[in-house]
Amino acid sequence: MRLTGVLRILALVFTLVAAWLFASSYINHTSMKSISLRSWLGSEAPKPQNKCNNKEACPSHSFAFRLISGAANVVGPSMCFENIMFMSSVKNNIGRGLNIALVNGTTGQLLKTSSFDMYSGDIKDLLEFLKAISKGSLVLIASYDDPATKMNDEARKLISELGSNYAAKLGFRDNWIFVGGKGLKNKSPFEQYLKNDKETNKYDGWPEVLEMEGCIPKKMD
Structure with missing residues (x-):
């Protein structure tokens, strides 16, 4: 038998013996516990994120929002x-003033x-929009820059x-986020407001950013 063949056989035997010794040692130290491929690689599967990256998951009978x-x-x-x-700078569907999304409260x-x-728009456009909201609709609003210069009593x-x-x-340059609905009997719990105040503003002429997340109960038919 050639030397090369002998070396191959010896290498195979050594590999099998080493594998058996490692397996025996591993089984003894782990008390026969199973091991996954992710554990071998030193990482577990990442936990699934909540909708909208919220801190808490929402129950099935509610909608998650941020x-x-x-x-x-x-x-x-x-x-x-x-x-x-629904709305963001990336989607390029926002503007100065009030940004509003209407959502079916059931589906x-x-x-x-x-x-x-x-600031420089026509308040009639907002009034027409608000008057046309159908009962049972959710209304999400987020301010940007100035939400109130053109605001009147009717709006x-x-x-x-x-x-x-x-x-x-x-008021002028106040910050405001809100989730409400057409047909609500009570005030919404989903609202945050910061007044434009030079003594407390985070930015030069504007209050700090507002952020809100939560679970909105689905409207039942």
């Missing part, structure tokens, strides 16, 4: 609903998105009827 207001007049707001980004289907310039009343506590007091 709202972030604009940052001064530089970074626009964003709206995530059931892991779908979670996006019905419409729009933005209203509350404040219509938004208050959606469940807002702060629509009546919105």
Whole structure:
């Protein structure tokens, strides 16, 4: 037999013996516990993230949402609903003023998105939009830059009827995020508001960013 063949046989025998010794040692030290490929590689599968990257998972009878207001007049707001980004700078569907998304309160289907310039726009556009909201619709609103210069009493009343506590007091460059609904009997628990105050503003002329997440109960037919 050639030397090469002998070396191959010896190498094979050595490999088998080493494998048997390693397996015996491993079994003894692990008390016959099973091991996965991910454990061999030193990492476990990442835990699934909650919808919209929220801290808490929402129950099946509710919708997950996450709202972030604009940052001064530089970074626009964003709206995530059931892991779908409804409005954001990336989607290029936001604008200065009020950014609004309408959602079917039963199915979670996006019905419409729009933005209203509350500094130099026409308040009639916002009024027409608010009056056309159908009963049972969820209303998500996020401010950007200035939400209130063009705001009048009629618009404040219509938004208050959606469940807002702060629509009546919105002022120049205030920051505001809100989730309400057409037909609510009580005020919404999903609302945050920061007044534009030079003593407390985080940015030069604007308050800090607002961020809110939560679970909205589905409307039952």
